[in-house]
Amino acid sequence: MVKFEINDLNIWFDSTQALKDVSMQILPNEVLSVIGPSNSGKTTFLRMLNRMNDLNPNFRMSGNVMFEKEDIMKIDVELLRRKIGMVFALPLPLPLSIFDNVAYGVRMHGLTDKTRMAEKVREALRQGYLWDEVKDRLTESAFKLSGGQQQRLCIARTLAVEPEVILFDEPCSGLDPISTAKVEDAMVKLKEKYTIILVTNNVKQAARVGDRTAFFLNGELVELDKTDKIFTAPRDKRTDGYIRGKFG
Amino acid sequence: MKRNPHRTQNIAFFFLLVAMLLIVVPVSLIVVIIIQKGLPAINWQFLSDVPRQGMRAGGIFPAIVGTIYLVTGAIIFALPIGLLAAIYLSEYSKDNPLNRIIKLAIVNLAGVPSVVYGLFGLALFVVFFKFGASILSGSLTLGIMILPIIITTSREALESVPQSFREVSLSLGASKWQTIRHIVLPNAIPGILTGTILGLGRAAGETAPILFTVAAFYLPQLPKSIFDQAMALPYHLYVISTQVPNVDEKIRYGTAFVLLALVLFMNLVAIIIRYKFRKKKKW
Numbered sequence: 001m002v003k004f005e006i007n008d009l010n011i012w013f014d015s016t017q018a019l020k021d022v023s024m025q026i027l028p029n030e031v032l033s034v035i036g037p038s039n040s041g042k043t044t045f046l047r048m049l050n051r052m053n054d055l056n057p058n059f060r061m062s063g064n065v066m067f068e069k070e071d072i073m074k075i076d077v078e079l080l081r082r083k084i085g086m087v088f089a090l091p092l093p094l095p096l097s098i099f100d101n102v103a104y105g106v107r108m109h110g111l112t113d114k115t116r117m118a119e120k121v122r123e124a125l126r127q128g129y130l131w132d133e134v135k136d137r138l139t140e141s142a143f144k145l146s147g148g149q150q151q152r153l154c155i156a157r158t159l160a161v162e163p164e165v166i167l168f169d170e171p172c173s174g175l176d177p178i179s180t181a182k183v184e185d186a187m188v189k190l191k192e193k194y195t196i197i198l199v200t201n202n203v204k205q206a207a208r209v210g211d212r213t214a215f216f217l218n219g220e221l222v223e224l225d226k227t228d229k230i231f232t233a234p235r236d237k238r239t240d241g242y243i244r245g246k247f248g
Numbered sequence: 249m250k251r252n253p254h255r256t257q258n259i260a261f262f263f264l265l266v267a268m269l270l271i272v273v274p275v276s277l278i279v280v281i282i283i284q285k286g287l288p289a290i291n292w293q294f295l296s297d298v299p300r301q302g303m304r305a306g307g308i309f310p311a312i313v314g315t316i317y318l319v320t321g322a323i324i325f326a327l328p329i330g331l332l333a334a335i336y337l338s339e340y341s342k343d344n345p346l347n348r349i350i351k352l353a354i355v356n357l358a359g360v361p362s363v364v365y366g367l368f369g370l371a372l373f374v375v376f377f378k379f380g381a382s383i384l385s386g387s388l389t390l391g392i393m394i395l396p397i398i399i400t401t402s403r404e405a406l407e408s409v410p411q412s413f414r415e416v417s418l419s420l421g422a423s424k425w426q427t428i429r430h431i432v433l434p435n436a437i438p439g440i441l442t443g444t445i446l447g448l449g450r451a452a453g454e455t456a457p458i459l460f461t462v463a464a465f466y467l468p469q470l471p472k473s474i475f476d477q478a479m480a481l482p483y484h485l486y487v488i489s490t491q492v493p494n495v496d497e498k499i500r501y502g503t504a505f506v507l508l509a510l511v512l513f514m515n516l517v518a519i520i521i522r523y524k525f526r527k528k529k530k531w
């Protein structure tokens with residue numbers, strides 16, 4: 001069974017077309033890397049999957065996106081977003097304590113039991129590879145953490161909701177190499193349990209983490225294939241050019 | 249001739265200083281004079297006694313109580329409505345010309361002369377709803393007068409909460425209302441409180457809106473219900489300054505001092521609350 005099936009998707013903001021006739025499938029438990037120059041529509045594509053584009057009043061679309069064979073526009077949007085978590089480009093902790101950041105989503109979904117909440121928070125922080133660093137300072141403001149820690153906190157916060165899919169939008173773009181490595185470690189481990197879609201401006205990262213890789217250019221899906229295929233023998237010469245440019 | 253940047257800077261600095269002094273000096277003078285002439289009048293009897301001998305002696309207790317009632321009533325009415333309106337305007341209304349006009353109109357309502365609100369309150373609450381000249385009518389009139397301040401400052405406070413916080417909350421599957429309730433509102437509270445207290449200060453100090461709707465010229469007993477008339481500090485000050493001959497200067501400045509102290513006290517509370525929250529603010 002496929003996780004997402006996207007058919008002839010077009011997206012506009014006002015009169016700019018951000019995505020053009022995109023059709024593809026996303027498989028369960030795969031890591032799909034999405035690469036492409038800036039303004040090629042990667043973020044728009046990602047935010048389509050959990051309907052964050054709906055927040056933009058100028059957003060228009062045609063075509064459809066099926067999540068587990070159901071049209072996402074017909075699924076209750078809050079339920080959809082519980083199942084499809086998102087980690088943003090910049091670390092965006094909420095103005096709450098470390099604990100409350102991780103607990104936030106679960107709380108909003110109605111969990112009140114304190115013991116279970118503490119367990120969930122601990123478990124999520126472990127999965128985000130942050131527990132050991134923060135276990136003694138859970139009540140401190142999340143803004144006291146370093147950038148890399150904040151981003152792993154955001155990952156833990158997303159995991160706490162127990163989604164099926166996680167969307168990453170250039171999650172390491174604001175981080176130094178060491179923090180990037182830690183965030184990547186966390187992502188690689190997540191492969192086992194989740195379907196992951198990773199937009200990245202870092203082609204090497206795409207190659208390291210992705211099972212398959214999609215290349216976007218000017219709103220078009222140019223090529224989608226197994227990652228090693230994309231990086232060794234791409235079919236399209238635009239893909240080749242982009243990858244060479246990035247690696248060379 | 250070449251411009252001397254240093255000299256230009258000095259000239260600019262001079263004018264900025266003059267402008268600043270033009271504001272600060274008169275205000276400080278007013279405060280100093282009121283304190284100087286009013287403070288000697290303040291004693292326990294002045295604060296706790298009713299006016300006597302045609303308001304030429306005694307105290308101003310009923311006016312203090314009346315003003316507190318009116319301000320409380322105004323805020324009970326205006327804060328919930330103003331806050332809900334602000335939430336609607338900032339979080340739910342679409343950005344279209346009609347809504348932009350509505351927002352602009354509300355901003356401008358804050359500048360409408362207070363006597364206009366007084367006439368409006370007279371027509372609507374006193375006459376049409378038959379509340380008569382009463383604390384209820386006066387509070388509602390003051391409430392309507394400060395609504396624009398509360399709506400505008402609250403809306404600005406809500407809108408200054410970063411959009412990214414909303415996106416994060418929504419992306420975790422929280423509903424729009426949960427996002428407002430748990431993320432947007434808590435972070436907008438300092439601004440909302442500031443607006444509310446600014447409104448309170450305005451409501452406490454205005455004479456015109458209560459003139460036709462509640463204020464009693466002389467009413468030595470305290471009001472018993474919201475349908476009673478009441479004395480109020482600004483109107484009492486007006487009365488003893490212009491309507492009653494031979495009132496001792498001490499009593500007039502004493503009344504002004506109490507009114508000023510009340511308003512300044514409220515502003516001080518606003519500043520303290522804001523300071524506390526700002527220290528807690530985490531971004």
Ligand SMILES: Nc1ncnc2c1ncn2[C@@H]1O[C@H](COP(=O)(O)OP(=O)(O)O)[C@@H](O)[C@H]1O
Nearest residue numbers: 013016018037038039040041042043044045056
């Ligand atoms: N909120 C928006 N309003 C208007 N145009 C937008 C908006 N978001 C994206 N776009 C446009 O859509 C195109 C794709 O942008 P985006 O998806 O952010 O690309 P990428 O993530 O690959 O850099 C760009 O031309 C951009 O200007």
Ligand SMILES: [Mg+2]
Nearest residue numbers: 039042043044
């Ligand atoms: Mg992007």
